[in-house]
Amino acid sequence: xxxxxxxxxxxxxxxxxxxxxxxxxxxxxxxxxxxxxxxxxxxxxxxxxxxxxxxxxxxxxxxxxxxxxxxxxxxxxxxxxxxxxxxxxxxxxxxxxxxxxxxxxxxxxxxxxxxxxxxxxxxxxxxxxxxxxxxxxxxxxxxxxxxxxxxxxxxxxxxxxxxxxxxxxxxxxxxxxxxxxxxxxxxxxxxxxxxxxxxxxxxxxxxxxxxxxxxxxxxxxxxxxxxxxxxxxxxxxxxxxxxxxxxxxxxxxxxxxxxxxxxxxxxxxxxxxxxxxxxxxxxxxxxxxxxxxxxxxxxxxxxxxxxxxxxxxxxxxxxxxxxxxxxxxxxxxxxxxxxxxxxxxxxxxxxxxxxxxxxxxxxxxxxxxxxxxxxxxxxxxxxxxxxxxxxxxxxxxxxxxxxxxxxxxxxxxxxxxxxxxxxxxxxxxxxxxxxxxxxxxxxxxxxxxxxxxxxxxxxxxxxxxxxxxxxxxxxxxxxxxxxxxxxxxxxxxxxxxxxxxxxxxxxxxxxxxxxxxxxxxxxxxxxxxxxxxxxxxxxxxxxxxxxxxxxxxxxxxxxxxxxxxxxxxxxx
Amino acid sequence: xxxxxxxxxxxxxxxxxxxxxxxxxxxxxxxxxxxxxxxxxxxxxxxxxxxxxxxxxxxxxxxxxxxxxxxxxxxxxxxxxxxxxxxxxxxxxxxxxxxxxxxxxxxxxxxxxxxxxxxxxxxxxxxxxxxxxxxxxxxxxxxxxxxxxxxxxxxxxxxxxxxxxxxxxxxxxxxxxxxxxxxxxxxxxxxxxxxxxxxxxxxxxxxxxxxxxxxxxxxxxxxxxxxxxxxxxxxxxxxxxxxxxxxxxxxxxxxxxxxxxxxxxxxxxxxxxxxxxxxxxxxxxxxxxxxxxxxxxxxxxxxxxxxxxxxxxxxxxxxxxxxxxxxxxxxxxxxx
Numbered sequence: 059x060x061x062x063x064x065x066x067x068x069x070x071x072x073x074x075x076x077x078x079x080x081x082x083x084x085x086x087x088x089x090x091x092x093x094x095x096x097x098x099x100x101x102x103x104x105x106x107x108x109x110x111x112x113x114x115x116x117x118x119x120x121x122x123x124x125x126x127x128x129x130x131x132x133x134x135x136x137x138x139x140x141x142x143x144x145x146x147x148x149x150x151x152x153x154x155x156x157x158x159x160x161x162x163x164x165x166x167x168x169x170x171x172x173x174x175x176x177x178x179x180x181x182x183x184x185x186x187x188x189x190x191x192x193x194x195x196x197x198x199x200x201x202x203x204x205x206x207x208x209x210x211x212x213x214x215x216x217x218x219x220x221x222x223x224x225x226x227x228x229x230x231x232x233x234x235x236x237x238x239x240x241x242x243x244x245x246x247x248x249x250x251x252x253x254x255x256x257x258x259x260x261x262x263x264x265x266x267x268x269x270x271x272x273x274x275x276x277x278x279x280x281x282x283x284x285x286x287x288x289x290x291x292x293x294x295x296x297x298x299x300x301x302x303x304x305x306x307x308x309x310x311x312x313x314x315x316x317x318x319x320x321x322x323x324x325x326x327x328x329x330x331x332x333x334x335x336x337x338x339x340x341x342x343x344x345x346x347x348x349x350x351x352x353x354x355x356x357x358x359x360x361x362x363x364x365x366x367x368x369x370x371x372x373x374x375x376x377x378x379x380x381x382x383x384x385x386x387x388x389x390x391x392x393x394x395x396x397x398x399x400x401x402x403x404x405x406x407x408x409x410x411x412x413x414x415x416x417x418x419x420x421x422x423x424x425x426x427x428x429x430x431x432x433x434x435x436x437x438x439x440x441x442x443x444x445x446x447x448x449x450x451x452x453x454x455x456x457x458x459x460x461x462x463x464x465x466x467x468x469x470x471x472x473x474x475x476x477x478x479x480x481x482x483x484x485x486x487x488x489x490x491x492x493x494x495x496x497x498x499x500x501x502x503x504x505x506x507x508x509x510x511x512x513x514x515x516x517x518x519x520x521x522x523x524x525x526x527x528x529x530x531x532x533x534x535x536x537x538x539x540x541x542x543x544x545x546x547x548x549x550x551x552x553x554x555x556x557x558x559x560x561x562x563x564x565x566x567x568x569x570x571x572x573x574x575x576x577x578x579x580x581x582x583x584x585x586x587x588x589x590x591x592x593x594x595x596x597x598x599x600x601x602x603x604x605x606x607x608x609x610x611x612x613x614x615x616x617x618x619x620x621x622x623x624x625x626x627x628x629x630x
Numbered sequence: 631x632x633x634x635x636x637x638x639x640x641x642x643x644x645x646x647x648x649x650x651x652x653x654x655x656x657x658x659x660x661x662x663x664x665x666x667x668x669x670x671x672x673x674x675x676x677x678x679x680x681x682x683x684x685x686x687x688x689x690x691x692x693x694x695x696x697x698x699x700x701x702x703x704x705x706x707x708x709x710x711x712x713x714x715x716x717x718x719x720x721x722x723x724x725x726x727x728x729x730x731x732x733x734x735x736x737x738x739x740x741x742x743x744x745x746x747x748x749x750x751x752x753x754x755x756x757x758x759x760x761x762x763x764x765x766x767x768x769x770x771x772x773x774x775x776x777x778x779x780x781x782x783x784x785x786x787x788x789x790x791x792x793x794x795x796x797x798x799x800x801x802x803x804x805x806x807x808x809x810x811x812x813x814x815x816x817x818x819x820x821x822x823x824x825x826x827x828x829x830x831x832x833x834x835x836x837x838x839x840x841x842x843x844x845x846x847x848x849x850x851x852x853x854x855x856x857x858x859x860x861x862x863x864x865x866x867x868x869x870x871x872x873x874x875x876x877x878x879x880x881x882x883x884x885x886x887x888x889x890x891x892x893x894x895x896x897x898x899x900x901x902x903x904x905x906x907x908x909x910x911x912x913x914x915x916x917x918x919x920x921x922x923x924x925x926x927x928x929x930x931x932x933x934x935x936x937x938x939x940x941x942x943x944x945x946x947x948x949x950x951x952x953x954x955x956x957x958x959x960x961x962x963x964x965x966x
Contacts, residue, residue, distance in 0.1 A: 595913060599796035606742065606794065610691055613742040614698060620739045621702075621729055628725050628779060 059144050060131035067124030067151070074117035082110040082496055089161065105221060107161035111351065114496075115158050115284065118355050121485065122276050122362045123151045125478040130268035132474035133369055143183065147272065150176045154277045158284065162220040163211050170207055170249070170281065174200035177278050181265040192264035195560065199258040203248035203282070206241045213238050226291045239296045242289050250282030250335050253305045253312070257556035259332050263324040267369030270324060275331055275365050276358030283338050283354055290347040303343035307436045310336030312553055314443030318450060318528070319550035323368050323379045326451055330405065331361055333444060340437070341420045349423060352497055353416035359489050360401040360413055363482040367398040370475055371455070374468050381454040388456040391470040395456055397479045402452055404486055406445045406518060412490030417441070419494075421514050422504045442517035449525025458529065638675070645672040646762065653766040659707040662770050666703065666734065669766060670696045677755050688750030695733065695743045702730035724776040728783075731767045737813045738786040745794070748806040753846035756802060760809045761835040764816070768827060772820045780817055785906055787814035792913035799853045801845060804917070805838070808876065811914055815891055815907070822894050830887040837884055840950045841872045856925040868951045870922045875954045877915035883957040 081087070087109035094102045127147060134140055153176060157169030174197060182193035216234050217225050229235050246252075251259040262274055273279075286293065293299050310333050317329035334357050342350035371387065371394065372379055388395040404413035424437050460466070470476070539546075548554065584590060649672060653665025670693070678689035706726045714723050729740070736744035748756050771780075791811025798804045812834055820827040848865070850856065856869070875882035888911070895904045 595793065595796060599793045602790065602794050603797050606745065608742070610694070610743070610746075613746075614694065616742065617695075617698065617733060617740050621726070624725055624729060624779070625722070628722060628776075 059141050060127055063144055063148055064124050064128040064131075067120045067127065071117050071120040071124060074113050074120060077108070078110055078113040078117055079496075081108070081113055086110075104165065105161055106159045107223070108159060111287070112158045114355065114493075115351075116155055118358055119151065119154055119158070119277055122358060122482070123147065123272055125481050126268045126272040126362065126366075129271070129366055129369070129475050129478040130266075132472055133268055133373065134266065143266075146176055146180055146183075147269070150180065150273065150277070154281065157281055161223045163207065163214055163222055164220050166285070167204070167207050167211060170245075171204050173249075173278055173281055174204055177262070177269075177273050180269045180273060181262050183266055183269065184264070189264045192258075192261040195556075196258045196262045199248055199251075199255050202255065203245040206245035206248070210238050210241045210245070213241070222289070222292075230292065230295075235292060236296065239289070239293050240298050242285065243293065243298050243302050246282035246286045246339075247302070247305070248282070249285075250279050250339060251309075251332055252302070252336065252339060253309045253555070254559065256309055256313070256332060257552065257559050260325050260328045260552070261556070263322070263328050267324070267365060267372065270328075271362045271365035271369070274328065275361035279331065279335055280338075280354050280358065283335070283342060283350060286339070286342055287347045287351055290342065294345060299343045303340055303433070306336045306339035306343060307433060307440075308336075309333075310340060310440045311436050311443070314440045314447065315549045316552045317447040318443065319546065321380055321382055323372065323381050323384075323451075323455070324365075326381070326447060327361070327364055327368055330364075330444065330447065333440060334361070334405075337417075337420065337437075337440070340433075341423070344424070344427070344429065344433075346420075346423055348497060349416070349420055352493055353420060355493055356404075356412045356416045356486075356490050359482060359486040360404040360411075363397055363479060363486050364401040364405070366475065366479050366482065367394055367401065370394050370470075370472070370479075371398075374470075375462060378462070381451065383462045384455045384460070385458040386456070386460040387468065390468040393476055394470055394479070397483050399452070399456070400483060401486055402448045404490075406448050406521075407441065407514065408518075410491075412486050412488070412493075415490035415494045418514060419502065422506060422511075423502065425506055425510050425513070426504045438513060438517050441514060442521040445518045445521030446525045446528075449522045450529050453526060453529035642672045642675045646676070646758070650762065650766045654769045659710070662766075663700065663704050663707060665766060666700055666770075669763070670700060673758070673763065676758065677751055684750045688747050691743055691750075692747050695740075699730045699733035699740075702733070703727065706730060719774055720776045720778065724774050725779045728771060728775055728779060731771050732783060735764050735767045735813060736810065737783060737817070738790045738810060739783075741787075741790065741810055744810065745803045745806040748802045749800060751802075753802075753842050756805070757839060757842045760805065760838055761831075764813070765831070768816060768820055768831075769824065771817070772824055772827070775821065777821065780821060781900075781903065784814045784817050784903070787811065787817065788906055788910040792910040795914065795917055801851055801853060801856075804853075805841070808914060809838075811910060814910075815888065818895070818903075818907075819887075819891055822891075822898075826890065826894065830891065833883060833887045837872065837876050837954070840868075840954070841876065844868060844872065844947065853921060856921060857928075861925075864947060864951070866926050868947045870926050871951050871954045873918040873922045874915075877918045878911055879915065881955065881958060883954045886958050886961065 087107070090106040090108070092104045092106075094104055096102075127144060130140075130143065130147070134143060137143060150173065153169045153172030155169075156165055157173065160166050160169060177200070178193050178197035181196050182189045211220060213234055214220055214222060214225075217229065225235075248255045259274065259279065263270060265273070313329040313332035313336065317326050317333065320326045320329060334353070338350045338353050338357070341353065370391075371384065374387075374391070375384060378384075388399075400411065404411040407414050407417040409418075421437060421441065424434065551557070646669060649665050649668035651665075652668065653662050656662050656665065674689050674693055677685065677692065679685040706723060710723050710727070714721070732738075733740035748759065751759065787810055791807050791809075791814065794810070795804055795807035798807065816827055816830055816834070819830045844865070845851075848855075848861075871882060875884035878884045878888040892904060892907065895907065
């Protein structure tokens with residue numbers, strides 16, 4: 059099953075690659091329409107839009123998923139129901155492809171809902187309590203986005219069809235489009251885990267590592283960004299785009315800080331994904347959709363690679379994910395640490411790896427165009443924080459002493475996993491330059507002063523020095539930790555958002571309903587109906603029985619009494 | 631009663647039937663009284679059994695109350711003949727005549743003897759007491775009644791029948807209070823028309839017959855005898871259906887007469903009385919369901935020394951269940 063799907067998806071990737079090259083060289087864009095059923099004036103039509111963006115994205119998605127399936131053949135080889143896992147992954151890929159190629163909202167909804175549901179199934183794949191909680195959080199957060207898209211469908215019916223791409227030119231200033239853009243932004247924010255909805259991404263790390271590599275690094279979370287890229291022509295002048303800018307910058311900043319406090323390997327990588335998503339959303343909301351797309355693709359490559367390396371390391375450490383137990387691994391597992399290092403450095407934006415092309419271009423565009431001071435500061439600060447937690451991670455995992463046990467076996471020769479990582483390594487080295495030559499037919503004009511140009515390097519060096527220093531915590535530095543306890547817990551727990559969005563939302567209602575239940579359902583309404591009436595009737599019956607149990611002559615005497623009573627009574 | 635054989639019973643039974651016919655088909659009130667007296671005289675030998683002290687005491691109690699009622703009835707007839715030579719019905723003498731007839735029937739407030747006596751009789755005698763003995767007083771009631779008085783009596787019957795039955799464990803007393811409750815319905819129906827009363831009475835006696843015959847065949851006198859687990863399923867089902875039908879639950883036969891009487895209540899604008907009818911019905915049904923729910927659904931310990939099998943003479947049980955369930959629907963084919 060693994061091999062078959064790997065070959066199928068790889069072949070699919072090659073087809074997509076050739077079509078992509080042909081389409082982008084000739085500037086083609088093809089729109090298929092298949093009329094499923096046509097009734098008097100109603101027709102159900104399935105349409106597919108193929109232009110260079112969708113073909114490129116499909117190529118990347120199929121590449122990553124083929125590599126991940128090949129990887130999971132070895133990673134999950136002790137799983138009894140591996141076929142079930144592979145089928146879930148394939149359904150996920152199918153939903154993603156449906157989302158990518160669809161120009162109308164109904165098939166977007168199908169793909170979107172499919173993504174949400176299948177990611178729920180994949181997150182709860184290891185059926186323990188933590189996975190169940192994580193799955194519920196994931197599914198419900200994604201559900202908000204689904205509801206938003208449903209409402210967009212409802213509003214777009216005003217225009218006559220659900221093919222949104224035809225209406226952008228004509229209806230831009232309409233009130234209906236205003237509402238639609240608001241809802242689309244909220245939907246994309248839930249899927250890509252921006253600030254109000256960002257609590258599900260670190261929690262979804264309870265999924266198996268191949269799932270994290272495919273879903274939470276490159277496909278599910280980028281679906282929101284892709285939706286906004288498609289709708290970009292509509293959203294450019296809207297007010298909510300500025301709100302999105304604000305929220306995504308804050309997401310980027312917050313997750314960068316929180317990743318510095320984390321000690322779980324997969325959570326660090328998840329928070330770094332969140333930070334890069336904030337970066338993508340913010341550059342998109344500044345008005346540069348193609349740069350956002352570029353960064354989306356390069357980020358997919360090295361993040362998937364990073365997750366796969368993390369999976370190898372976790373297997374080696376006897377399923378421990380805590381980085382305090384790891385250390386010095388670069389001496390023992392050269393090939394895996396090669397992949398880890400290259401993907402980490404690509405994440406930081408080290409020159410001429412793939413991440414450099416997209417990240418540096420983003421930062422230079424931010425500096426060149428005049429935005430406000432907060433945007434500027436937070437962008438550069440977040441870049442510095444990226445380097446900070448990356449170097450901290452490298453110090454903990456690669457360089458410091460090994461912390462697990464005396465006897466260990468760090469097995470690096472698992473060539474199935476390594477071969478899949480090498481494919482992504484190759485792509486993560488070359489895809490930056492390769493994509494920039496394809497996507498940007500002419501380079502952007504950027505003219506910056508010298509220090510501003512080198513600002514990226516200054517911030518990166520500062521971040522790396524801090525990362526080095528913070529990972530050398532000795533025993534004597536631990537006694538000052540309580541001084542900053544409040545601030546640290548605020549920053550570490552993602553600014554308390556997971557608690558606010560789960561417990562904080564339901565606390566009032568559950569409390570109130572407990573009060574109602576105890577006082578009314580189990581309280582007064584039992585006295586005024588139910589038990590109360592039963593007690594009254596029972597007392598009446600007991601009272602009657604006193605009259606029933608008597609001598610016979612009393613009965614006869616009572617008859618005479620009744621006669622007289624009735625006689626007198628009816629005289630009156 | 632020197633011997634206990636069936637020929638004596640047949641003789642007195644014949645006179646019992648004949649006495650009712652005398653009572654309801656006579657031209658003058660005196661003939662009615664004669665019928666009532668012969669009724670009393672022929673019922674006493676049916677129920678007394680000199681070998682059983684309880685049975686003797688029961689027959690004595692019955693004799694005392696019924697004779698008191700008969701004396702009252704005769705006296706009121708004579709007062710009516712001599713002092714009131716009118717034809718209108720709602721006056722004081724009709725109250726007295728109705729009171730004595732109500733005492734004959736065992737209706738509230740003259741009902742205190744009724745649960746006592748049914749406790750001492752066997753099931754078949756109970757059946758005669760609850761059904762046949764009500765015919766002639768009811769028909770005599772319809773000849774000369776006081777509307778306001780009877781409505782008051784109806785309310786008392788309903789309330790006492792429902793509240794008194796809540797605290798009982800003996801099946802005979804339970805059916806006695808249910809009979810008092812149903813007397814309320816029957817008194818109202820006889821105020822509307824005799825035809826309606828006949829309808830109600832026939833269905834009621836059919837239901838009582840099914841129940842009493844079931845209890846008679848299984849020899850059950852008390853409630854805790856119902857909780858035996860190895861009763862045949864059909865017997866339990868029949869019991870369930872009969873109790874629910876007696877309570878007046880819709881798909882069963884017992885719903886039809888109650889429905890028609892409520893219809894007549896609402897036509898004649900007795901709204902508050904309708905409310906009392908329905909609420910007391912609820913209490914009665916609560917009590918029935920309490921019994922059969924426990925015996926039908928719960929799993930008690932299996933007693934090994936009591937074995938209630940389906941005997942040979944129980945083959946009519948299936949037929950009676952079928953009649954109880956389907957008769958309301960089948961009646962639409964007959965009457966429409």
